[in-house]
Amino acid sequence: MSLFTHYPWWYLLACPLAGLLYAWLLYVRTADFPLSWKRGLFFLRFLTVTLIFLLVFDPLLHYIKTIQQHPYLVVLSDNSASMVSGADSSQVRQGVIKINNLMGNSLGKDYTVVHWQFDSDASLLKDIDMADFKGTQTAIGDALSKIGQRYLPGELAGVVLISDGINNYGKDPLGVARSFPVPIFTIATGDTSSQLDLALRQIFYNRQTFAGNNFPLEINLKATGASGKKSQIDVLFEDRVVWSQDFTVGNSNQSFTFTPLINAPREGLLKYTIRVKGLPGEINVKNNISNFYVDAQKKPTQILILSEGPHPDVGALRDIFEEGNMFNARWLPIGEWNAATNADIDLVIFCNLPTAKSDIGTLVESFRKQQRPMLFILGSNTDASRFNKLNTGISIKSLTGKASSFYPVFNSGFGLFKINNLFQEKVGILPPLTGPEGVYEAQPGTEVLFYQKISGVETPYPLVAYTRIAGQSQGIICGEGIWWWRNISYKELGTHQEFRELLTSIILYLAGGADKGNFRVRAPQRLKQGEHAYFVAELFNPSYESVNEPDVSLRLTDSRGNEFPFLFSRRETGYGLDAGVLDPGVWKWVASTQYAGRNYSDEGMFVVEENLAEVNNLQADHLLLKSLSDVTGGTMVYLTEIDNLPKLIKQIAPPAVHVTEEESFNSIFDLWPLMLVIFLLAATEWGIRKYNGIL
Structure with a gap:
C-alpha cells in the first residue's frame, strides 16, 4: 500500500507546518499548564491539525493485490439422448457422475475444476446430478468452440470430454480442434459395433398442399445388419394405413428410397405417421417411427409480379414459387397491366420499380385503397426520388444517382416471424444486393429483418424491412440480386430449402392477412424439437397507433388437451413472449386482451416436429x-480406465499457477481507523482542557 495524490508532494509539507503553527499559537505563550502538560497538549493539537489538513488534499491509497489462480480444467459432458440409448445406459449415467466427482476430488487442489454439459449448446453445470440426457442434437464442435472463447489465454489447462463421439449438428469438431489451445482428454462411451437396425433417415415432402390433392413423399430408410430380413413400411393418417409396402433387405448395409403419393383429405394441419415394422433382435426401435405434418390449404396464394421487363430476380421468384404448390405467381410487364389483372390478387410485387420511365404512384395508391399487400424490390434502375413519393415508410436521402452494394446483416431483435437458424448462421456467405446509393431512413415502428453492411461497416440502414401505412403492412427489399442469394445458398448448403423458407416467410407475412385488425399475434408456424416458441403481439387504437397498456394473455393447448397459460411481456412497442421449449406435436394457441371496453382475441396452431438425430444413429x-485428442496433444481413455486419467492430465498438462496483479485506488476518507484516530486525538485534548477548566 502507498499514498498517492494529484498535487505535488511538497504541497503536503504545508500539513505539518500548519499543525505546528496552530499548536505554537495556542500553547507556547500560555502559563495555565505545567510544562509537561503543555508539551502533551501541544503534540495532540499538532497531530490533529496535521491530519485534518492532510484530508484537504484528498490523497488516495494505492493497493496492489497479487492473485494466484490455479489453471482451469473443464469437464465437458455430453448430455444428448444417444448417450443413454444403448444397452450400457446405466453404466454411462453412473460413469458421468463418477468422472465429475473424480476430477474434482483428485485434481481440485492443483486445478480449478469446472463442469460443463452440452447437446446443441454448451452451458455451465451447477450440479453434476442435473444431467438428464434429453438433448435432441449433439454439437461437439460448437461446445469446444464456446469453451475456447470463454477462457483467456493461459487460464485453461485442458478439457476432459465425455462423449460417444456421435456428432450431428454444428461445426466440424476436428476443424475446431486443429486450432484449440490446450489438450483435449476424451473419455469414450457407447458401442462402436454395427447392430441390427432399420432406421428412418430422411423424409422429404411439401409442407403445404391443397385439400383433396395428392402430394409426393420421399422416405429414405437405412438397413444395417439385416441381410435377408423382410419387413414392412406404412404411412398412416389418423391411425389409418393410407399406403404400405413390403421390402426385403439384400445386404448388410442397404439404403431404400420409397416415393408414394399421399392424399390430403381435408383443409388444416394434417398429421401423418411413417412406421417401419421392427425386426426380432432389433434394439433401437425409436428410429422406426416418425411423424410429419402437412398444411392443407383451400387455394394457392395469388401473386402478381410487375417489372419493366425480364429480370433475373423475377425468374428466381417464379422458380421458388413453382417448386411448391402453395403459390400461383404471374409476371406482367408494367406496361401491360390493367385493372382487370388484379382480381383475386393476394400480393403485388414491384421489381426494380419505379424507374425514370415508369411512375407507379397512381397504381400503388389504387392497390393501397383496395388493401392489397405490396412488396417493393429496389434495384440499380429504381428512381429513388419517385420511390420516396410512394410513402412506403422508408425514404432515401442524399441521393447521388449511383448504385451501391449492400451485404445483409441479420437483426437478432426481429420478431415478426422466425428465420431458420442455419440461414441466420450462414447470412455471412450471401453476396450483396444492389440498390440506390444514399442514406436510408425508416419511420418509427419499422421492423427490420436485415440491415445493410456497406464496405465492411454495419449500418443502421434497413435492407429488408416491413413498415405499416394506414394500418397496412408493406415489405421493402432495398436491392436487387435475390437470384444470386438463391444460387449461393444452394452452392454453400446444397439445397434451396433454407432460401425457400426465407422467401416464403417474407411473402406469407404480407399475403397471409396477418396484418389486418387492431389485435395481431405473430406465432411460429413450424418448430423443430428443442427450439423456443416465440410470440409477438401488437395492439392498435382506432387511429392505428400502437398501444401496450393492457395485459395480453396466451393459452397453449397440446395434442393431449393439456392447457398452459402465459402472460406477454411489454416491449417498447407491442408485446413479446418466449414460451420455452415445447414437446413435439400440434399445439393450439389463443391470445386475448381487453382495451377501451372491447375484447380482442386471435388464435391459431403450429407444429413442433420431432428431431430424430439422436436416435437415427x-x-x-x-x-x-x-x-480430437491426437490433434490437440491429449489422450483418449475408455470409461473403464478413468481412474488413470488424473495422472495422465498432470503429466500432459501440468498445473501452472497463473499470477496476476490487481491494482486499486481508495480515498483516504474510506480509511475509518484514521477518522477514529483524529476523533480520539481531539477528544483527548478536549477532555484534558475540560478537566483543567480551560476551554
Missing part, C-alpha cells in the same frame, strides 16, 4: 474422439 464414433 447409435453407433459410437471413438475414432473422432481419438482424433
Whole structure:
C-alpha cells in the first residue's frame, strides 16, 4: 500500500507546518499548564491539525493485490439422448457422475475444476446430478468452440470430454480442434459395433398442399445388419394405413428410397405417421417411427409480379414459387397491366420499380385503397426520388444517382416471424444486393429483418424491412440480386430449402392477412424439437397507433388437451413472449386482451416436429474422439480406465499457477481507523482542557 495524490508532494509539507503553527499559537505563550502538560497538549493539537489538513488534499491509497489462480480444467459432458440409448445406459449415467466427482476430488487442489454439459449448446453445470440426457442434437464442435472463447489465454489447462463421439449438428469438431489451445482428454462411451437396425433417415415432402390433392413423399430408410430380413413400411393418417409396402433387405448395409403419393383429405394441419415394422433382435426401435405434418390449404396464394421487363430476380421468384404448390405467381410487364389483372390478387410485387420511365404512384395508391399487400424490390434502375413519393415508410436521402452494394446483416431483435437458424448462421456467405446509393431512413415502428453492411461497416440502414401505412403492412427489399442469394445458398448448403423458407416467410407475412385488425399475434408456424416458441403481439387504437397498456394473455393447448397459460411481456412497442421449449406435436394457441371496453382475441396452431438425430444413429464414433485428442496433444481413455486419467492430465498438462496483479485506488476518507484516530486525538485534548477548566 502507498499514498498517492494529484498535487505535488511538497504541497503536503504545508500539513505539518500548519499543525505546528496552530499548536505554537495556542500553547507556547500560555502559563495555565505545567510544562509537561503543555508539551502533551501541544503534540495532540499538532497531530490533529496535521491530519485534518492532510484530508484537504484528498490523497488516495494505492493497493496492489497479487492473485494466484490455479489453471482451469473443464469437464465437458455430453448430455444428448444417444448417450443413454444403448444397452450400457446405466453404466454411462453412473460413469458421468463418477468422472465429475473424480476430477474434482483428485485434481481440485492443483486445478480449478469446472463442469460443463452440452447437446446443441454448451452451458455451465451447477450440479453434476442435473444431467438428464434429453438433448435432441449433439454439437461437439460448437461446445469446444464456446469453451475456447470463454477462457483467456493461459487460464485453461485442458478439457476432459465425455462423449460417444456421435456428432450431428454444428461445426466440424476436428476443424475446431486443429486450432484449440490446450489438450483435449476424451473419455469414450457407447458401442462402436454395427447392430441390427432399420432406421428412418430422411423424409422429404411439401409442407403445404391443397385439400383433396395428392402430394409426393420421399422416405429414405437405412438397413444395417439385416441381410435377408423382410419387413414392412406404412404411412398412416389418423391411425389409418393410407399406403404400405413390403421390402426385403439384400445386404448388410442397404439404403431404400420409397416415393408414394399421399392424399390430403381435408383443409388444416394434417398429421401423418411413417412406421417401419421392427425386426426380432432389433434394439433401437425409436428410429422406426416418425411423424410429419402437412398444411392443407383451400387455394394457392395469388401473386402478381410487375417489372419493366425480364429480370433475373423475377425468374428466381417464379422458380421458388413453382417448386411448391402453395403459390400461383404471374409476371406482367408494367406496361401491360390493367385493372382487370388484379382480381383475386393476394400480393403485388414491384421489381426494380419505379424507374425514370415508369411512375407507379397512381397504381400503388389504387392497390393501397383496395388493401392489397405490396412488396417493393429496389434495384440499380429504381428512381429513388419517385420511390420516396410512394410513402412506403422508408425514404432515401442524399441521393447521388449511383448504385451501391449492400451485404445483409441479420437483426437478432426481429420478431415478426422466425428465420431458420442455419440461414441466420450462414447470412455471412450471401453476396450483396444492389440498390440506390444514399442514406436510408425508416419511420418509427419499422421492423427490420436485415440491415445493410456497406464496405465492411454495419449500418443502421434497413435492407429488408416491413413498415405499416394506414394500418397496412408493406415489405421493402432495398436491392436487387435475390437470384444470386438463391444460387449461393444452394452452392454453400446444397439445397434451396433454407432460401425457400426465407422467401416464403417474407411473402406469407404480407399475403397471409396477418396484418389486418387492431389485435395481431405473430406465432411460429413450424418448430423443430428443442427450439423456443416465440410470440409477438401488437395492439392498435382506432387511429392505428400502437398501444401496450393492457395485459395480453396466451393459452397453449397440446395434442393431449393439456392447457398452459402465459402472460406477454411489454416491449417498447407491442408485446413479446418466449414460451420455452415445447414437446413435439400440434399445439393450439389463443391470445386475448381487453382495451377501451372491447375484447380482442386471435388464435391459431403450429407444429413442433420431432428431431430424430439422436436416435437415427447409435453407433459410437471413438475414432473422432481419438482424433480430437491426437490433434490437440491429449489422450483418449475408455470409461473403464478413468481412474488413470488424473495422472495422465498432470503429466500432459501440468498445473501452472497463473499470477496476476490487481491494482486499486481508495480515498483516504474510506480509511475509518484514521477518522477514529483524529476523533480520539481531539477528544483527548478536549477532555484534558475540560478537566483543567480551560476551554
